[in-house]
Amino acid sequence: MSRLPITKTPKPYVGGAFIRSESGRTFPIKDEAGNFFANIPQCTRKDLRNAVEAAAKAGPGWAKRTAYNRGQILYRLGEMLEARRKEMIDVHVTLGGPKALVTKAVDTAVDRLIYYAGWADKYEQLLGNVNPVAAPYFNFTVTEPMGVVGLIAPDRPPLLPLISLIAPAIVSGNTVVALASESVPYPAILFGEMLATSDLPGGVVNILTGFRKELVPTFATHTHLRAISAAGVSAEERRALRLGAAESVKRVRFADSETNWLAESSQNLDAIRDTLEFKTTWHPIGA
């Protein structure tokens, strides 16, 4: 008689803990064969607000880490995903992903984390500079993280775009609240377990699962989210996000709908710049 395996209760990673929705609601997802796979927490607006609070709390500490330290932690996150690469690929395949493509996507996700890890102590040297003003001031422009950034990942593929949004936002010291794929949320939940073991302080990355229809309006209007970075959003969602953004002059970035996430062209310095502010300081020279 074969042994009955223990199944895992999927819980998204928020504020450094694995949570159920405060509402107690879940929705079932099925595997490729159409069999029950798991119940996924259906997060609410309240869960989103709690996640923003966790992100806001984690923000100053994370931003104050040295660039070298943030780079190492992102690298460590890459190590965690690499170590559980097979499990991540298998889960994708169980949920209907073609093996060859999924393998490439998971490998690219690891490489993407390593790519942005390397940027941690370099982007400032390219984005900031000293300005030769016509007065006796040492005038310089540096970048600062915007604060708490809301991320909305496309429905498919379920993991690579999510990681491609998270990494450039957190490498500079932002903290994020991300909405995972609605129809294939499990890879994001599994990724949460890797976040938890990567030395990343709790609250820096918060991932919610649930229905876009319920959560996108709150992403749009929450004033503590200083920016929204989204991919795979419909024209209607774009409009809603922009309308909400107007209320608090929030920055909104939408990834090009043509983005090929597997390509190296989808990773770049500008993705980091998208969640940065430029600050210019006039420091007197003399006496």
Add this chain to the structure above:
Amino acid sequence: MPTLAEKKTTRPSRPAPELIFGDLWEFDPAPETADPKLKPRYDLFIDGKFVAPKSGKYFDSINPANEQKLAEIALAGRDDVDAAYAAAQRAFETTWGKLPGRERAKYLYRIARLLQDRAREFAVAETLDGGKPIKESRDFDVPMAAAHFFYHAGWADKLEYVAPGRRIAPLGVVGQVIPWNFPLLMLAWKIAPALAMGNCVVLKPAETTSITCLKLAEILRDAGLPPGVVNFVTGAGETGAAVMSHPIAAKVAFTGSTEVGKIIMRSLAGTEKKMTMELGGKAANIVFDDAPIDQAVEGIINGIFFNQGHVCCAGSRLLVHEPVAEQVLAKLKNRIKVLRVGDPIDKNTDVGAINSREQLNKITAMVASGVKEGAELFQPACKLPSKGFYFRPTIFSGVSMSHRIAREEIFGPVLSILTFRTVDEAIEKANNTAYGLSAGVWTDKGSRILKMSTELKAGVVWANTYNKFDPTSPFGGYKESGFGREGGRQGLLDYCKLV
């Protein structure tokens, strides 16, 4: 041997007596006499020509210093805005968009030079139209506008250095709406980077200050700028809305109030237009007890009374360290007693005319709210001209964070003074606002300057100075003060797309 630690650090308990002349000697009037060369009527500037508005309607531009009519300005309707965009599109496709950067640069250099040639004439026109003191338009607005053209000219053939690792391209036609506080300078901030990057422009100046914009059109024509590269449409809010929402505009750039900025953002929510928003502010100007106090007092005065306080980055909230609060307040009161308020065209005037009756009413209402909410008002007893829009330099002490005068942008010569005890309290109070455009820090300690600059959520931080600007130095806000930067390499990024 004496050491630094033994240095006497106590301050004299009583400030040294100051020389206050008051009205002991009357100043003779000293008006700037250069001819502003105004035309009685200004048409729209579309496709390289001055054209009458299709509606045939004009509105008056008055001198806020004496309420006299200066000129008639064309009122652009939707048809005129359409024509301006069509001309800009044509220029982008046929001339400007095809010119090498090297050649675009030469046009911008020409514009800078021609503006320098006519600097005094432009300064007088700016002062008559907007009410700012001639010494400011002469020494700041016009030279700085020319500097912006000169700086951006040099970028036009070096754009491959703007975005490391990426190729960039112009956006096409950009729509721009600018405010009335620095009419010519804001115009330069807007069109110089747009043109350097290879874009074409449709711009609307503020309805109360259109004259220097249309005078600049003469310079564009004299410079031989191809028709349609820059188009000016004049009018009020309706014209502005038509410029912002036009389907041809690939990008819109707006400088003005946060309120209007939000309306524009809402109205463009369903489009893919790129935006730059340079909006309001409620800057904290923070004075520590180790600051050079006399220098700080000058900086506070410049921070709030420069351009009658019609400055988005004005240092309108003064945060003073408690040990020096009384001393600073006393010195400020003395200092504003000798500010010369009056005819902007007079070369001795420090504080000129409020830009419009509407703005004067807003300032008056905000000051009334300050009194009503319990802050202590101080105004010098200066004489104000009988005609025109004027407001006495105003200081409120005993202001608390919840007062409207500490939270809302007044955009006038009104300073709200708050105090703090610790560095952390200063940071907390400074950042406790929806805005985040600028801040000032006054201290003798370099390390404290850098700490404050790191902690303050503001796009520009001035240390031991205030209201300094430079074309090389990016300017723009955090939070509800807007997004995007103007000036410097960073400013160019907002006028290109990455390809």
